[in-house]
Amino acid sequence: MVDVLSYAVRGLTRRHGTGEHAVLANDRIDLDVRQGEVFGVLGPNGAGKTTLVRQLMGLLRPDAGTITLFGRDVLAARGLPARLAAYLGQDDLALAELPVATAVATTARMRGVPRSAVRAVRDAVLGELGLEAVAHRPLSKLSGGQRRLACVATTLVGDRPMLVLDEPTTGLDPVARRAVWSALQRRRDTVGVTVLLITHNVLEAESVLDRVAVLDAGRVIACDTPGQLKASLSGDVRLDLAWRHDPPADDPTVATLAALAVVNGRRWTIRLAPAAARDALGRLTAGPAFAALDDFSLATPSLEDVYLTLGGRSRDLERA
Numbered sequence: 001m002v003d004v005l006s007y008a009v010r011g012l013t014r015r016h017g018t019g020e021h022a023v024l025a026n027d028r029i030d031l032d033v034r035q036g037e038v039f040g041v042l043g044p045n046g047a048g049k050t051t052l053v054r055q056l057m058g059l060l061r062p063d064a065g066t067i068t069l070f071g072r073d074v075l076a077a078r079g080l081p082a083r084l085a086a087y088l089g090q091d092d093l094a095l096a097e098l099p100v101a102t103a104v105a106t107t108a109r110m111r112g113v114p115r116s117a118v119r120a121v122r123d124a125v126l127g128e129l130g131l132e133a134v135a136h137r138p139l140s141k142l143s144g145g146q147r148r149l150a151c152v153a154t155t156l157v158g159d160r161p162m163l164v165l166d167e168p169t170t171g172l173d174p175v176a177r178r179a180v181w182s183a184l185q186r187r188r189d190t191v192g193v194t195v196l197l198i199t200h201n202v203l204e205a206e207s208v209l210d211r212v213a214v215l216d217a218g219r220v221i222a223c224d225t226p227g228q229l230k231a232s233l234s235g236d237v238r239l240d241l242a243w244r245h246d247p248p249a250d251d252p253t254v255a256t257l258a259a260l261a262v263v264n265g266r267r268w269t270i271r272l273a274p275a276a277a278r279d280a281l282g283r284l285t286a287g288p289a290f291a292a293l294d295d296f297s298l299a300t301p302s303l304e305d306v307y308l309t310l311g312g313r314s315r316d317l318e319r320a
């Protein structure tokens with residue numbers, strides 16, 4: 001069997017604005033999204049993620065490059081993405097005045113679910129995402145997190161072979177976030193749905209993605225499984241220090257770590273070989289700096305470390 005890619009993107013380039021205010025939001029992006037995988041695009045604010053998915057959904061035309069969806073040219077076939085992919089945008093206000101259950105049922109009908117099956121489909125997804133208690137309330141009267149979850153529910157109905165979700169779990173509590181991850185993985189496992197998910201949350205990327213493209217300033221700077229990306233970091237570990245107050249600058253260990261640290265307020269993050277990290281921590285906790293230390297942790301690398309090592313410039317990826 002020929003393995004047709006869900007999405008194949010080549011040389012995708014898109015500029016916003018003109019003249020000196022022009023922003024190169026996507027810069028010659030190449031991506032292959034395989035059928036039946038949960039593929040993620042991870043990057044900080046402004047990296048170009050939304051620009052990318054809007055082009056994938058045919059909502060924005062590229063300046064250059066090609067996009068195919070299940071082997072068919074997205075730029076030539078108007079309406080193709082809407083027929084094959086369900087899209088969750090960042091702001092989904094179209095159904096805001098409808099009760100949740102009606103919004104879900106209406107979307108299911110529009111996507112071709114037979115009238116006789118709509119009720120069962122609707123109730124199944126509301127149960128899956130824990131939305132039963134708010135099923136009869138209009139989306140506009142829900143909390144931000146509940147509304148986001150309801151919009152995810154509308155994206156899941158209708159059996160589209162491709163789901164494209166722009167930050168589906170932003171604003172969700174941990175229980176709801178896990179319900180979304182399970183719902184996506186269940187569709188991947190049972191019916192081979194392909195999921196393309198945009199995130200700037202490292203935990204989400206590590207928990208749910210089969211492969212991840214790391215985007216920075218409009219360019220793909222890495223693309224692999226989360227495990228392979230982390231394994232590329234040559235065994236370094238991350239030492240996180242939180243200071244109660246300024247540490248003694250004349251302490252030699254503090255001075256050495258200060259020169260290596262990425263500083264974020266009173267939080268320092270330092271990447272070191274495991275033996276050097278253990279040694280530094282031993283000297284810190286046994287010496288005068290200990291009184292200034294509020295908290296510390298030693299961890300294996302995360303995707304955030306991968307991102308920073310690859311030259312990512314921003315630190316606004318979310319960790320929790």
Ligand SMILES: Nc1ncnc2c1ncn2[C@@H]1O[C@H](COP(=O)(O)OP(=O)(O)OP(=O)(O)O)[C@@H](O)[C@H]1O
Pocket residue numbers: 016017023024025043044045046047048049050051052200
């Ligand atoms: N309509 C627009 N006009 C001008 N510049 C834009 C426009 N839309 C996006 N940009 C710029 O293009 C770049 C990429 O924006 P985009 O929204 O694609 O990023 P993102 O990775 O989705 O960010 P976020 O995580 O904040 O949603 C940013 O510098 C942004 O300011």
